Amino acid sequence: KQEVTQIPAALSVPEGENLVLNCSFTDSAIYNLQWFRQDPGKGLTSLLLIQSSQREQTSGRLNASLDKSSGRSTLYIAASQPGDSATYLCAGEGGGSEKLVFGKGTKLTVNP
Amino acid sequence: DTGVSQNPRHKITKRGQNVTFRCDPISEHNRLYWYRQTLGQGPEFLTYFQNEAQLEKSRLLSDRFSAERPKGSFSTLEIQRTEQGDSAMYLCASSLASRGRFFGQGTRLTVV
Numbered sequence: 001k002q003e004v005t006q007i008p009a010a011l012s013v014p015e016g017e018n019l020v021l022n023c024s025f026t027d028s029a030i031y032n033l034q035w036f037r038q039d040p041g042k043g044l045t046s047l048l049l050i051q052s053s054q055r056e057q058t059s060g061r062l063n064a065s066l067d068k069s070s071g072r073s074t075l076y077i078a079a080s081q082p083g084d085s086a087t088y089l090c091a092g093e094g095g096g097s098e099k100l101v102f103g104k105g106t107k108l109t110v111n112p
Numbered sequence: 113d114t115g116v117s118q119n120p121r122h123k124i125t126k127r128g129q130n131v132t133f134r135c136d137p138i139s140e141h142n143r144l145y146w147y148r149q150t151l152g153q154g155p156e157f158l159t160y161f162q163n164e165a166q167l168e169k170s171r172l173l174s175d176r177f178s179a180e181r182p183k184g185s186f187s188t189l190e191i192q193r194t195e196q197g198d199s200a201m202y203l204c205a206s207s208l209a210s211r212g213r214f215f216g217q218g219t220r221l222t223v224v
Contacts, residue, residue, distance in 0.1 A: 004154070034212050042217060043118075043203055044155070049212035089154055091213075098143070098168055100205075100213060102154030 023090035137206030
């Protein structure tokens with residue numbers, strides 16, 4: 001059974017800082033790993049998708065990496081801005097199931 | 113807007129009543145998913161459709177829950193005899209084959 005853990009649960013940083021959010025999973029037979037952003041009371045916005053044959057993806061100030069052997073993914077945010085404040089969720093699927101398994105998220109606050 | 117659309121956005125109902133939510137996926141997406149999210153938790157998988165076929169159901173989906181996707185287009189999620197424990201955000205997502213999930217804004221259900 002796939003389990004996804006995100007550390008830390010909450011993070012507060014000053015504007016401009018580079019930061020890393022961590023995600024670990026128990027089943028290395030992961031197929032896709034996806035990072036999402038969620039604003040309070042809203043749905044999920046897809047940020048980056050790392051597919052089976054890939055090891056990282058980049059979009060603007062965001063970079064996500066996937067290391068199946070260690071069961072870890074990281075989301076790197078460069079030059080953080082107050083608008084980046086949100087909850088960041090990682091989710092993985094694999095093992096023949098379409099069930100995307102989520103972590104509980106990291107709540108990020110970027111202070112001006 | 114060609115994203116995933118969910119209606120209603122909010123629903124308040126009395127315990128014991130039936131409720132139905134609707135999800136309109138991105139038009140070319142053949143896969144549709146329902147998730148439930150409670151406060152402070154990541155979304156939990158409920159069920160998955162490929163076209164009109166319901167291919168996977170979570171044990172979370174009790175016999176009071178039913179989902180349909182007639183003609184492989186929009187989907188409905190019905191909860192019968194609602195209980196206070198059903199209060200949550202219900203999220204719908206769609207995807208094309210095994211590519212990333214795209215989520216709607218969710219329906220927030222409050223059972224009083």
